[in-house]
Amino acid sequence: MISTSARLLRLLSMLQSQRDWSGAHLAERLGVSTRTVRTDIERLRGLGYPVEATSGVGGGYRLGSAADVPPLLLDDEEALAVAIGLRTAAGGVTGFEETALRALAKLEQTLPRRLQHRLDDLLDVTVTVPGPTTTVPVDVLTTIADAVRRREGLRFDYTGSDGAEGRRTAEPYRLVHARERWYLAAWDVDRRDWRTFRVDRMRLRVPNARRFQPREEPDGDLVGFVERSIGSATWRVRARAHVKAPAAAIIARVPPAVIVEEVDAETCIAHVGSDSSAQLALWLGLLDADFTVDGPDDLAPALQRVSDRYARAAGAAGTLET
Template identity: 45%
Template sequence: MLSATARLIRLLSLFQAQRSWTGADLAARLEITERTLRRDVDRLRSLGYTVDSTSGVAGGYRLGAGTAMPPLLLEDEEAIAVALGLGNPVGASGDIENASMRALAKLEQLMPPRLRRRLDSVRSSVVPVMHDKSPVRLKAVSFLAEACTDRLELRFGYRDHHDALTERTAQPHRVVQTGRRWYLLAWDVAREDWRTFRLDRIVEPEPTGERFTPRRLPHGDVAAYMEHALKVSPYLHHAQVVVHAPVEALEPYLGWVGGTPQAVGDGSTRIATAANSLDALAVWLGCLPHDFEVESPLELVAHLALVAGRLARAATGKTSHRPPKAVGRLPRI
């Protein structure tokens, strides 16, 4: 004969394995009378579990979803985090994956409708490109994912690479995880273009009260678009260049800077590239063994002219300033 506490745990386990039971079947499984079963069900209810009962020949008991997660289980954020982890077990297969799916089914069965809706929002709005640990809070991910699902326009502060804060108004499209980074893919209302915002740089996001109609992405697929965008978006300076050479001839040089090549016919290649300084872009372009034209930005064209003049003076020995010659021997090291 099980103790009262052991019976409660066993009873809860039976409810999680099968949601509906007849009183006779439960009593038989627990080896108790139906009167004792009714008392045990009342104890579960006093602990916060919703157990519905029906009378009659076909009556029985059913574990329902309450207005809050049952005590001694999980808080709201923990329940969503566990559900996401169970639903996407990294590197898991076979028995581990099956066990994850069984645990997920039990968890979702007990989730209140409000939490199930939040979980569905995160699932439908988050696109995992890569998997790794992240410092971003789940609460922020959940909030932004719900804004994507509900098509809520957002207003927030955003800190750039230099920690300068600007005010943004955006229409959130998807939340994307790539490695340790989380990004919000959104349409920037003021700039009238797609932008990727790092979640750890978003400050105090809040709805503007406006709703929006979703736009189509340039590349259609979210993961493909983000992989393309993240090759250049982390950098300060962006450029578009046409190089008079086929893509195959440029492959050894594409690893020097972030960029995406695109064949444009007549043996030329358009490259969308970026770097953290105009000097880095100028050096890379100067090392290419092919002619090229800069389509944008104009600042890079001006900087190339400046560097070209400096290099020309250095090549002819006509520099405007020369450092003083060293006097005496160099010290030994």
């Protein structure tokens, strides 16, 4: 029979790995009586672990939350995952770097030597490619998250991509971290439509707006809506292409920002964009299908230049020596 201390550690690990346990199931897994389980539960409570108990047919035990964080039991892979996560936790969030590093230092002190070597090896061969990062204060993120949980509207001043400032009221639904930035997917109360807001451009006002009833997500996929929104937000040139190909085939070739509408089994419409008409002309060729396009006046000359360039290349291709 395992010792009492070892059994307590195993019991704690079980409570941390699953939300609810019946006393009989714990006793069976530990190889002890239900009375011993009750005694061990009291021991864990005495050590500061808030083990909750419920009675009745569906009763059992669960590990509740606590005012003070008690020690956690982590297996090897969990410990490595936490350490790696702490290394990158401060990305995009101000006021969090020092806290993450303190937590990482405490964790590394407790790692056994075999895990220290694995973590050091991973960090030694990992290179971080620097890129543009826009940070936001951690208290702004937690305030928004609390409003999402409580279904409370947010009031805030917002600076648009064109530099225009205005006051907005929105029903917040989801925070999304993508492309090194934080975004809020929300229902814009004044515009009566879904919008994606960059959190670093928001200046929250207090108090919050009134509570709201949840709405159906756009197209049933709020995260996909954000991906499409932030993907198309930087387009300077936009066009509408009538493509002679099935919608499914085009969807498989384009990024989420491109909206594809089915016309019939062999035709679709793609709402496309890019930084310039010249780049859009090149990108349209990647559809690998015949198309006509409605776009800005300089798109037709750009398409002609691409066509002429490829025609010259095709004519010269037969003269090259092999």
